[in-house]
Amino acid sequence: MGDARLGRRHFRKLTSxxxxxxxxxxxxxxxxxxxxxxxxxxxxxxxxxxxxRYHVRRVYCVGRNYLDHIREMKEADERDPPFFFQKPxxxxxxxxxxxxxxxxTKDLQxxxxxVAAIGRGGTNIPVDSAESHVxxxxxxxxxxxxxxxxDAAKRGLxxxxxxxxxxxxxxxxxxxxxxxxxIRTGSISLSVNGTVRQRGDIGQMIxxxxxxxxxLSSQYELYPGDIILTGTPAGVGPVVAGDAIExxxxxxxxxxxxxxPKLHP
Ligand code: MN
Numbered sequence: 001m002g003d004a005r006l007g008r009r010h011f012r013k014l015t016s017x018x019x020x021x022x023x024x025x026x027x028x029x030x031x032x033x034x035x036x037x038x039x040x041x042x043x044x045x046x047x048x049x050x051x052x053r054y055h056v057r058r059v060y061c062v063g064r065n066y067l068d069h070i071r072e073m074k075e076a077d078e079r080d081p082p083f084f085f086q087k088p089x090x091x092x093x094x095x096x097x098x099x100x101x102x103x104x105t106k107d108l109q110x111x112x113x114x115v116a117a118i119g120r121g122g123t124n125i126p127v128d129s130a131e132s133h134v135x136x137x138x139x140x141x142x143x144x145x146x147x148x149x150x151d152a153a154k155r156g157l158x159x160x161x162x163x164x165x166x167x168x169x170x171x172x173x174x175x176x177x178x179x180x181x182x183i184r185t186g187s188i189s190l191s192v193n194g195t196v197r198q199r200g201d202i203g204q205m206i207x208x209x210x211x212x213x214x215x216l217s218s219q220y221e222l223y224p225g226d227i228i229l230t231g232t233p234a235g236v237g238p239v240v241a242g243d244a245i246e247x248x249x250x251x252x253x254x255x256x257x258x259x260x261p262k263l264h265p
Pocket of ligand 1: 061062063064111113142231232
């Protein structure tokens, strides 16, 4: 049964079954063939200077968008067009969180990225008007199980296991574009335990935010609530349990998370 058939009427019927543990509400999903239901928690981010929160619909990421990072990874042609992947929305973690060291990896790596949050949807959005679709900007980290990503790439498999795991999308509060203006240049950096590991400039992006939105909207219909992580500069590397990560982007302040021990050692 496809999700499209899980209309509201049908959902109410499912939740009346034994095993439903929570109050039904919209956004809930069928999680097993035994008709157990679980209500998906809405994922939201704080909005700087406002009391409301930004409801996240999807998390898109751009691969390979800074030349010096492509060169350090030694795995792509520098003129490749941008490509996209997604992380699950519930992989978002908030400012100040201690993230458990993920399962199945021995090489968890950080990638600090500028996040563009969509406020107005569309398809085939022209570059010239793309920024009018931006609600605001934030600081995000594309956490990566690098060993799994490299192994998948080597075997011609999807990146998903390396990129789209639990807690893989830390994201800070959203600064409305009315307060930041366009972000085309400005410093972007990440430090681990006080030592700077990544330092670059937004102006080094191969594809800027309007170009990314235009390209992405030719492949997916964008909606309010879609956020886009726009790629990372050079300097990516590993972190271990106990490490404190601090990221900064000009105009967006500072964003901090910590890595904790594994949840299931
Ligand atoms: Mn990335």
